[in-house]
Amino acid sequence: MAAPFVLVLPDETIAGYYTLSSTSVQLSELPAQIVRKLPRYPLVPATLLGRLAVDRRQQGKGYGRFLLADALYRASRSEVASFAVIVDAKDEGARRFYELESFLPLLDQPTKLFRPMADIRRLFE
Numbered sequence: 001m002a003a004p005f006v007l008v009l010p011d012e013t014i015a016g017y018y019t020l021s022s023t024s025v026q027l028s029e030l031p032a033q034i035v036r037k038l039p040r041y042p043l044v045p046a047t048l049l050g051r052l053a054v055d056r057r058q059q060g061k062g063y064g065r066f067l068l069a070d071a072l073y074r075a076s077r078s079e080v081a082s083f084a085v086i087v088d089a090k091d092e093g094a095r096r097f098y099e100l101e102s103f104l105p106l107l108d109q110p111t112k113l114f115r116p117m118a119d120i121r122r123l124f125e
């Protein structure tokens, strides 16, 4: 159950896509300086950015960064409460891609990264 978003080029080929859905994160997975600012619920609501991918023939042209910016913008505009966008980096390359965009690893789960929504909202002010 996820909302898909597809980037279609002017020649009608698909350059890439991503999905957005709701998820939750355990407070114990977050660094102490983030937890301090959150209510003491065992789980906090978040937005899952899933399956971000760019067609191999179209990689390295900025479409990945464009899709990520589009996803962060949509997530930041949602009126549903969410403290962060979470991504699951399927390999080392994907992890580096997200780290370049200021995502931080969840504790004990280095393939899962997050970026706080307050930080994302500031991007689009």
Ligand SMILES: CC(C)(COP(=O)(O)OP(=O)(O)OC[C@H]1O[C@@H](n2cnc3c(N)ncnc32)[C@H](O)[C@@H]1OP(=O)(O)O)[C@@H](O)C(=O)NCCC(=O)NCCS
Pocket (backbone or CB within 6 Å): 051, 052, 053, 054, 055, 058, 059, 060, 061, 062, 063, 064, 065, 066, 088, 089, 090, 091, 092, 093, 094, 096, 097, 100
């Ligand atoms: C990761 C992915 C989405 C990047 O898409 P892209 O269109 O090639 O990326 P962009 O051209 O927008 O590049 C944005 C920045 O990320 C960097 N980057 C992209 N792929 C990278 C990789 N595998 N490792 C390290 N850096 C990477 C680029 O160098 C660029 O940085 P720069 O502007 O400083 O040079 C794409 O490679 C992909 O679809 N990979 C397979 C699926 C995947 O790994 N998805 C991630 C979620 S699991």
